[in-house]
Amino acid sequence: MTSHAKGGRNPKLNKATHRYVFRLTDEENQRFLTLFEKSGLSTKAKFVVAVLFERRINSVIMDKGAMEYCTKLSEFYGQFRAIGVNYNQVVKILHTNFSDKKTIAYLAKLEKQTLELAYICKEILILSKKFEADYLIKKDEL
Structure with missing residues (x-):
């Protein structure tokens, strides 16, 4: 065969x-x-x-504008943390060195400034979300 x-x-x-x-x-x-x-x-x-x-x-695409944005945001975050530390120190000094009446008056002024800071933070958050939506690449797009 x-x-x-x-x-x-x-x-x-x-x-x-x-x-x-x-x-x-x-x-x-x-x-x-x-x-x-x-x-x-x-x-x-x-x-x-x-x-x-x-x-x-993971692939990383470096965008100069996004890098600058992140750097500035990080610097801002550092300043914001410093404000928090200063805020706590001021409140402690007020309670230690002033009468209740003066402390309440100064805390009212501090509260007003805090509300302005909160408004600015809200604006930063809105701008950050807009920037992310408009300029940063989504994971889905890769």
Whole structure:
């Protein structure tokens, strides 16, 4: 009985034809081998592909305007924290050094200034949300 069928493996449907080469230091190689052994995968190639495509990779796009905005907002937050510390110190000094009547009068002035600060903070929050909506890239868009 003679068969005309060719022997060997069945051809793969989606054959991997692209090859990449990279080099590792001795330390990097030790880490690589340790991670490969822990993975339980049968080949290093499968391990590399799994690490590349199954793990989430974050891409960061730097926008100069957004960076400046975040820097200014961070500076503002630092100043806002300092105002809170100063606020607490002022209230303590008022209670310690003044009569109840004067303390109440000064606290009324401080309350008025606090309301103005709260209004400014609300405006900053509105502007920040508008900036984020108009200029910052959403996760869905990536």
